[in-house]
């Protein structure tokens with residue numbers, strides 16, 4: 001195959017493999033078999049070996065990145081990653097609602113599951129993933145681009161060639177956490193206490209091959225300066241993220257009243273064990289960007305959002321278990 005034909009074939013393989021990756025890891029609904037996906041990937045790798053100049057950073061073959069790093073570079077977040085004020089009970093939620101309504105009148109909320117993972121920021125230029133960083137202290141994070149590239153639901157190229165920065169939560173699904181701890185137990189290694197620590201420990205690995213082995217996943221939950229993209233609400237911003245090819249959490253609900261919020265929060269507190277990932281609460285956000293702007297933010301956190309924390313699950317070891325174990 002001459003170079004010209006190889007170049008065209010490589011572009012076509014990029015398009016196909018990005019699409020099939022999206023269907024499998026974002027939609028959970030593949031249109032081709034794993035064998036077909038692997039065959040196309042092997043064809044791409046062979047062409048990149050034959051013509052190294054055709055191997056580009058965004059190639060589907062480059063997910064499990066390069067060499068281990070010496071250290072992580074620091075990244076300044078152009079827009080700080082704020083914290084969230086906490087609500088611990090229904091009264092706190094009603095106080096939040098009262099204060100919001102006093103300032104902006106009638107309001108609509110978006111309720112989201114609060115994924116128990118690690119907040120990250122992802123930058124894309126002309127549709128290509130160029131940098132990913134941890135939240136750090138909200139102003140300065142660590143460059144973990146190579147590790148984030150190993151997350152299969154993170155698009156290396158968007159469905160539109162836009163330049164944007166998105167925020168999300170990287171996490172380790174419960175099944176991956178259990179398997180990882182079984183492996184570590186078998187090797188006599190220290191176990192991770194929970195999926196959040198396991199995700200954090202995995203993203204802090206200097207060798208991307210280790211991160212790639214940890215089956216991490218990602219939900220994105222916001223676009224920086226979405227209002228400048230002509231988007232007027234948080235729910236519209238989430239729909240836009242879906243259009244770009246990101247994985248957002250579908251268990252979100254637009255609520256017209258705080259009673260509806262409380263009902264939704266209570267329902268998910270009861271059924272959270274049925275989720276394939278851990279959540280530590282819910283995040284309630286004023287939907288309208290105009291109202292968010294009016295409410296503004298304190299130095300630490302937005303005044304238009306609040307995190308409702310589920311009570312920590314007390315681990316009750318039945319007495320019979322203790323008696324049997326002695």
Ligand SMILES: CC(C)(C)c1nc(N2CCN(c3ncccn3)CC2)c2cc(C(N)=O)c(N)nc2n1
Nearest residue numbers: 082083084112113114115116119169221222283305
């Ligand atoms: C953009 C805002 C500030 C409203 C925001 N901030 C969040 N967080 C901030 C505090 N974060 C944090 N992390 C560590 C230390 C202090 N704060 C962790 C992310 C959100 C986290 C989740 C989630 N986990 O599922 C979510 N669906 N929406 C969020 N939205």
